[in-house]
Each structure stands twice: as structure tokens, then as C-alpha cells.
Amino acid sequence: MKTFRIGGVHPAENKLSAGKAIQTLGLPKQAVFPLSQHIGAPAIAVVKRGDMVKVGTKIAEAGGFVSAPIYSSVSGKVSKIDTVVDASGYRKPAIYIDVEGDEWEDSIDRTTDLVRECSLSPEEIVAKIKEAGVVGMGGACFPTHVKLCPPPGAKAECVIINGVECEPYLTADHRLMLEKTEEILVGVTLLMKAVKVTKAYIGIESNKPDAIKCMTEKAQAYPGIEVVPLKVKYPQGGEKQLIDAVIRRQVPAPPAIPINVGAVVQNVGTAFAVYEAVMKNKPLFERIVTVTGKSLKNPSNFLTRMGTPMSQLIEAAGGMPEDTGKLIGGGPMMGKALVSAEVPICKGSSGVLLMNDKEASRAEVQPCIRCAKCVSACPMGLEPFLLATLSAHREWERVEKEDVMSCIECGSCQFTCPSHRPMLDYIRQGKGTVGGIIRARNAKK
């Protein structure tokens, strides 16, 4: 079975909610929309206090090419434009909407009928995706239309769809593949058309045999789409690792990007959002969120309107357990620890993970015994122990020379370290500083 060629680890999967069908979560009382839900320039609010909005009304427009508009997920009145603490832990500008009723924009097709035929040109498809505010749903939130517009000189050869979901605990993509199989496949054909290729691969890890079976069967009817079962290994959902696993090509070190090896990678959630945006005229304002944790009474997958506070999802899954020690937005390997349960669900919120006191704290740090397990685990072929030590000593030139910018922050090194060394903490610091130095140097040129 295929997989990527360098490093990797296998964390306990803990897919507690894999068997739970997607449930629709009730409306929140108030929805909060941070203006910065994607990589790139923050969106610019186009509503003001007191405005009435419907479900699907544009409330903020894109702040640049690498940016995305934001749509209301609820109907009601704009109560204020203020700040909110988002998943990063910082206060960010946000639009607050008090919910009244559930009135949708008329342009949205609310039926569940499958629409297959699309007469739009590639440019029109990209324009629709851009207008609907679709971003990468795997967590990185990179605006999708940017990836669909290859830079001059680069040419797409295939679309690779990420159905890997290699993060432990998360099952949102898994459920989506089981329940919205055809919609995803239509979304994939739209993406193929948008970048003018005839081949698409859907990579799925072998711990989801039902999804592989289901997608493979239905994909027969869609020419050019091939389902590729992959060996279970983290971080296979990383863009570069997935390309390596599926088409055996390695994206060179930054600033190279996947399109340089002819690949356009999109998440299954994104393919579904593309389907809804193009075929149903429905902008991106809801998504599947996994709520999970060992102490949680009822781990579940919810179809959630954006802007809903995470506390409401936790309530719906049985309430916050007494022993909760850590609340994570996303999975345990790359997710962000949240400062409160009132953080709103955004475009990139794939999951909410509750860890108990025991799981939440880090073990005592011991000296590095140079066992080289981090070197073997690193999927980018780096030397994490060295990068961490150099960063701790603030030797930025050497940190840069040792290719710190290639680090994808997957956490495999720290996961595997017998001495429990906080390597990634230091490497992030090194990467941030070196990134700043490189930008400053480029600006001078």
C-alpha cells in the first residue's frame, strides 16, 4: 500500500466518533464571525450595526486576492462589530449577529437533489468558488481559488483530493465521504475542470475501509477519478506528504509549492464546499465539526453553522466533563489549545477535542540522549534536535542553513521524543525568526 517515503509516526487513532452519523446542530443565539478566517488579508466588513441579514448574506468581502469573503450563517440583526478571542488566542475583529428566525437567501438551492451537469467554463467555476468564500477545509484555510489559478509557467497535471484525515480523533471528513459521496465526486470533477486536467486521485487511509469502498464504487461513474488507499501514517494529510504518497513526486524546499510538481491538492471537505458553491449557489457558511474526547459522554459529528460557539457543540455532545484539562481546536497533533469554549466555529474548525487533566499536561523534560528518534520521525528529512538546540541558542544563521523553513510543524519529532523535549516550541520560534529575516532580506533587494 502506498505511503510517503520519509519519516512519519503512528499515533493512537482514537476515532471515537467514526460510527456517528452527521447530526445537524441547532441554531446559536448569537453567531460571531471573525474577519480573519483564512490565510491572507482579513476580510472587510460590508454590514454595519443594526443591519438585517439572512442566511447566505455576504457580510464581509475579500480584502485582496489572497483572501476570501465571509457570509452570514444565520438570519438576524448585526448587533455589533467588535473583537473576539479566536482559536489563536488573540483578539481579532469580528461581526456579531443576534439570531432571529432562519430565513435563507432566495438564490440558494436548499434541496438535497444531486446536480451533476455543469455548463460553466473553468474561469466561471473559479469565479464562483472565489465568490462563495471557499477556503481549504482541512485546517490551513488557504483560499481555494488561489490554488486554482496556477502562477505563470506552472501547469497543473492532476488534482489530488485529501481524504486522509490522519489526525487522531477527527472523523468529520470520514463521515462526509460516507454520507456525501456523490456530492464530493461532482465537486472533484468541478475542480478538475477548473484547472483543466483529466485526472484526479482521492487519497484515503486504510483505517477507513468503508469510505474507500463507498468512494471507489461511486467513482466508477466519474471518468478520471481514482481512489488511492494509503497506509496509515501521520502526517499523510500534509500536502507534500500526500503528493509524495499518491504520485511519487516530492515538492522541493520552499518557496516551491505543489503546483511546481503539477499537483493541486484539495481536501474532501473543500470538494464538497465547491460542489455546494457551484451547483447549489450556496456560499461557505456551514461545515462538519467533530466533537470528541475520551471523557466526553457522546462524541459526535455535527453539521454546524459558522460562528456557533464551541460550548454549544460540547453541550450537544453531552456537556463539558468535570476533568477537562485542555480544549483543542482541531486534532491533537496540530490543533490549537483554546483559551475558552466561547471561541466561534470558523471555516477551518475541523474538530473540538477535550482532553482530561491527565492527558493535558506535558511530562517532565529530560536531557537529550541523542537517540535520533526525532530524525527518523521527521517527514521532511530534517534534524529536529539540531534545529531546536540552535533555535534555543538563537543561532539564526545556522538555523536557516539547516532548512528550518521546510518544517511543516507536524509535531512528529516531539511526539516521539523519549526525553519529552519541547522541540517544536523552539523550532517554531526559529522558523518565525528566520522567516522574518528572509522577508526583510527580500524587501531590501
Add this chain to the structure above:
Amino acid sequence: MANKLIVSLSPHVHNNDSVQRNMYGVLIALIPALLVSLIYFGVGAAIVTLTSVVACVFFEWAITKFILKREKNTILDGSAIITGVLLAFNVPSNLPVWIIIIGALVAIGIGKMTFGGLGCNPFNPALVGRVFLLISFPVQMTSWPKIGQLTSYIDAETAATPLSLMKQAVHGDTSALEQLPSAFELFIGANGGSLGEVSALALLIGLVYMLWRRIITWHIPVSILATVFIFAGLMHLADPVMYASPVVHLFTGGLMLGAIFMATDYVTSPMTHKGMIIYGVCIGFLTVVIRNFGAYPEGMSFAILIMNAFTPLINNYCKPKRFGEGKKK
């Protein structure tokens, strides 16, 4: 509720590996060899091993507490116990207690704690202790008791080891190699030698266990053993009367013990697979060179210590293959 949430950076999970798990894993892997040494050398093996372990742990504890004045003592992490066992495994089973204690002091004091303790030492501590003893007490360190004297310790009768017979052959004794025990006897360990090194079988069981538990990778032991086999084999083909067969080389002396347990010491071996293979090949080569041409019958300890010194250099030049390297279109 909200004010007691822990906020830290990802990753939020760990594979529950620990220094202790690895160190005690190595100790478990050493058990078969210890049992064999008790069977062949009896009470002597027990006294030497026990003295060495107790002395190593004591010196680590005392140096940490009274000289380094650190609050936290590291004796429970298992590394001092490993040094103790390995030091004992590298000496004859009739070595007097006081010499062992000096060896332990050098191993832990000079070999390890001088550099700052676990993770900081450039040379394998047990080998530092062993080589110090070999140079300081050459008579006691090179008179190995015959096997099977279960109740004797200092008074045990000594005999020539396979390695000394091999040295005699190199020096012109044409009948020396014929006196060697059979390969099978060497494999199970029915021959004289340092107390932990005699049974290749027991040591290989330890290797399999450590590979299975993923404590070490195959690169270092396999590259050492393969190099010795090939290089000693070529020399044997050139002159079978003077140079022993490669199979004898593999199963005698400290080669197995060194390749499996000493050269693979995390702290003093290279960090990349490529580096590990270079390191292993060089150790194998040096070992055969010392065995066949050097003054000492055994070269494993020196070969490993020499390559320990090269480890930082190897680390500097052997980078792992970066993702995307060499695949540029």
C-alpha cells in the same frame, strides 16, 4: 471551568516513550548474556557484575549530589546501571573487586559525569572504564578463567582465549588456529573470555529484542558485523593458516557485545542512518585491523572509542536526505 484550561502548543499527545523505557529495555536485552555468564563463570560473574553496577550507581549518585550539587539525581534513569553491566561484561570474571571499583569510578566519573552526565559524554563510559583498566592492569585484565569453575572467583584457573590463539597464529604459530573451539561452541559461548561477551547466541537474542522494541535500528550492528565478516573473510582467503576464518571472528571476543550493545549507545553514535553505516563500517574495519595487525588481541573497544571521537564529524557531514532533494524537475 474556563480559567483552569491548559494552553500549550501542539502536539498535544505523545507516544509515551521515555528514557527509562529505552534504558530498561537495553537491560532486559542484556539478561540472556548475563544468564549465560552465570552458567559458565558462576559466582565470579555474579560478584563482578554486582560490584560494577553498585559502584557505577553509587559514583553517579555521589558525583551528582556532592560535586555537581544538582538537586535532582538521575540514578533511576537506568543509564548508570547499563554502564555498570557493560563494564562488568567487558572484564574477566576473576577480576578483583578493588580493580572493578576503580573501573567504575573512571567510567562514571571521567567517562560520563565530567562532561555533564547523561547525553553529554563524547565517549562510551563503560569502554572508557574498560580501556583504562586494560592499560593500567594488563595482567589482571588479560588472564581469563576457564569456563565451568562455578564456585571459584579470584582463584579460578585461567586459559588462553580464542583471540589469543588467533594472535599466536598471526605471529607465526602455524598450529594455533587448529586449537580453536568449533564455530558452534563459539556461537553458544563455551569458550573463555570476558564474562558477558562469550555467547554470541545470547547477545543476538538481545539484539532481536531491542530491534523488536524499536530501541535501536539495525544499521550499526549489521554494518559492523557485515564489515568484519567480509574483511576478515578476504584475509582468511589470502592466508588461511595465518588468519582465522570470518565465522570465528564474528563469534569470538567482544565483537558481538560491542556491535550490539556498545557501539549502539545513543549518546556516542551518529544520528542519521547514513552516518550510522559509515560509523559501523569503520568500527568493523578497525576491529579486524587491530585483531590481525595490532599489539592487542582484541580491537573492539579501541575501534568503538576511536569512532566515538569521529561521531560529531560524521553528524556534521551526514545530513538526512531532505524532502524534495534531488527530485527537482
